[in-house]
Amino acid sequence: MAKEFIAGPNFSGRSEALLTRLRGGAQGEQRAFFIGPYAEAALSGLSSSVADEIALYRARPPRARDVFSRLDPVAAGARKPQSLSGGEQVLLALHCFSLSMHDTLGIDTALEQLDAVNRAAAIDYLSSGAFDALLIDNHAAPSGWRQTVRPPSPSPAFVIDWAALNATVVPRAAPVIDIRRLNFTYRHGPTIFRDAAAQLVPGRAYRLFGANGAGKTTLLKILVGALAPAASEIALDGKPYAPWRGGGAPIAIATQNPDQQWCGATLEEDLERRRGALPAGVAIPDIPKLAAFARALGVSGLDQHLYELPLAARKRVSWLWPLAGVHPWLVLDEPTVGQDAATRENLAALLARLCAAGHGIVFVTHDENFARLLPHAVLRVENGGISSL
Amino acid sequence: MFTTQRLIVIALCAALNFSIGSIVYLVKLPLYFDSVGTILCALLLAADRRAAFVCCLVCAVTSTLMTGLLVNPFLPWFVATDLTICLVSAFLTTHAAETFRARPPRPAAFAGSVLLYGIITGVCAAIVSAPVVVYLFGGVTGSGSAFVVAFFLKTGQQLMSAALLSGLTADPIDKTLQVLIAALLFRATPTDFVTMVRAPART
């Protein structure tokens, strides 16, 4: 069975090469299965329950092939695939492939959303399975696979000017976020936090750890004011902090799926609306400064339609508002998914510099390489509490 | 008629109709937009008016049935209103498709088109909805327009005319806002997507 790893930097044509190979085999006896890099790219888009997603792909009669089962299909059966985390969607897709008639599997950076244990299990399955596999991954090539290296594009697009970005870092005094007492229960749902407490000190990076459903996203939503906790006390530099009442969170977010954070169709629209929404007392960055950030992130003009950019470029542009220093706290959800090793290293260095300048950073990641590069403290969210490791 | 691309557009717009309810709930707007997707479907397929009408109608019926089953059981009774909105959107509002996507934007023409087609849509929808409001709901649908109905009843109007007058007061405003949102979404839609959905059916 052919196992091929397609290596290379971003924008070297890896994705197109993978898809061309998959399409090439589709007309004959072999049929390919594709798990892509973008949101919900693992899913068929045709089902609204996990059980239906599995039923859609299940081969009739069943194949004599090892079944990949890291997600409990029975427990997850009634859940909606779209509500699964990115990693769970990838595990579901792998399970569906293992039951299907498809003979070739192509994965474009999707494994980067898995934690270390599931990633190892997935690589093991791909390596030993009786099927052809093509893989793009920015973390590491599985051993024993044939490697195809795509050279960098001769006229590279979306090149990041890291020197320019690093030059924008200036000292900043971020406030201390003191979660003295946090209680939250979803209406008709589980209790997520029960007298939880934590302190986020500026000048540090914090990595949020926790199982799916533990409360990582809930905590972030409370801190930006999208959810209102009950009987809680949070302070910002000692003063009461309740953004769910009046906004004004000193936090800039970069979401896991960059498309879900845009405030406009074009970059210009997005930035204008963000500038217009800044509360009194927050310095409004001028357009030339933001345009310079956009150029440094590889986007030539502010009239760029955001949704027409390639995914990897959209991911980079999603860092613009946090990196522009408008707010002293940055929250980054899986910032390096789909980004090559060089970008990962440079981003980690830039974030470390921002911490040293006084910003605070909270991030969620399954990328252990990235986490190793950025000195951080760990906050574990579990069993209703938040603990520091 | 039903290419894969058009099926996707219909389903997307129907899902949008369904989902706008949750958006309105989250941002606490005292409005109920249930036809933005329908109007948007027509605009996306504006180049072929017949296809726009058929796809728009399938979108409206699909979203009305889904919403009726899962959220608001009274919505399916307004299927004639859906048909009316589809007719107006596909054969009239689509005339403004180029205006809505013009770059650079033409604010006066944009606003004028939104007002014109919003009012036409609202008037037609009010006329078609009035019998349903009277015979199913007894004249009161649980929105603020019920007070307008009460006002007209107090002035001596019969129930049907009171419901009609109330609809003619509220629906043009509601539908104009919906045409506005649909136009803004249409304007923001990437050109690639619009080109893809307008590709002719392969024979």
Added chain:
Amino acid sequence: MTPNGAVLFAAVAILGAMVSGGRGLAAGYAVAALFALTQIAPRTGACLRRAAIVMAPLAAFMLIIWVGVVGKSPQEIASNAEGTRSAALFYVATVAARLFLIVFVLQAVLLRFDHDTPFAFVRALRVPAGAKRMMILTLSLIETLRNAVDRAYTALVAAGIVTRGLSLKNLRTGWILVQTVWLTAITTVTARMRDKWPVEDTLALLDPALDGGERRLSPPDWLWLGLAVAALALGQYLVWAHG
């Protein structure tokens, strides 16, 4: 009971509610109650609660308008009579009872089949294949949009574009959340149509998954259909006999 039978039963029961006057609704209520107690027995309370949640605001509105403001019934208005609040109250009660019955029947039918996956339910329906595909696609995209709404809402609150509570800002900029969700959905769907679906021929998997499950009407279907028709007929008789 099959989904097709349940749909037909609901359609006839709702038609009966639509054409019945006050007394005529009694037969419809009897059949609906029997359906709930035999088909969804332990969840009849949940069904009543859900129907009440839908109806309560509407009934309150009707009371305020007809009894509180107008003070007479439409029939009294039509005949130019003086009118009484009790007549208005009777009118509201009749309309509300009809609407409650409709909502209750729909909720009962939904609860009857809520253990089925969407594929299983849609597969069993005797409708054209195209209609099945459309239902499945729409349900899937509804979930995609729902997820996008949740994530985009958080991001836009963080950016200060929308607020959590009611505000003038939300009136001005709430539509941006709609735009973000729409564009996210288009991007997801476009990428799927460009990459995953052609490679896998995914759509071709859908028809076999939905075909061949249509079920003819079963004896219980015919029984419930008969009861619904009988209730409709009895309701009409009661209206005719007693006005």
